[in-house]
Amino acid sequence: MQVDRKEILHIANLACLNIKEEEIEEYRKNLQDILNFANIVNSVNTNNISETIGNTSNVNVFREDEIKEFKDEALLLENAPDKENNMFKIPKVI
Template sequence: MITKEEVEHVGWLARVEIDEKESDVYAEKLNSVLDYFGQLDEVDTKDVPPTYHVMDVVNVFREDVVKESMPQDIVLSNTEHKKEGNFKSPRIM
């Protein structure tokens, strides 16, 4: 079980100010969550295969197809900001 001191310690590590009254409430809530995990541990899952995805999906990617790209002059016609055949962007430091 989680104590209020552990809640205050985690709050200190996370740099979150938790007063004594809140630590009691959080400890109670976290212990409630741990009780639910305890209930899940009681379920017999030895014949249940691991589930990595809710649907039986193997590969959802499309095949790569090489295509001709757009001509550079058409692509650069959409901007005023170009230099030496490239898009010109603000300098990032």
């Protein structure tokens, strides 16, 4: 798969990242190199093989839906870059 400039900008946008003009080529080339290497997976015969989902034999792990209170609300907000009245503050969206 060939990755062009347009594609790398599209992917960066999906990932919510800005890439500086002077970095675009480097990120493109890195991605291309790794994809060229990663293509080796397509040489493996996987007919009748299902995908691995999870890495243990655990299936459908359930628990009771009980509320457990986290006592230290203030501590949860402590790391917020901006807050007001016990809430996270963000710029106006509407």
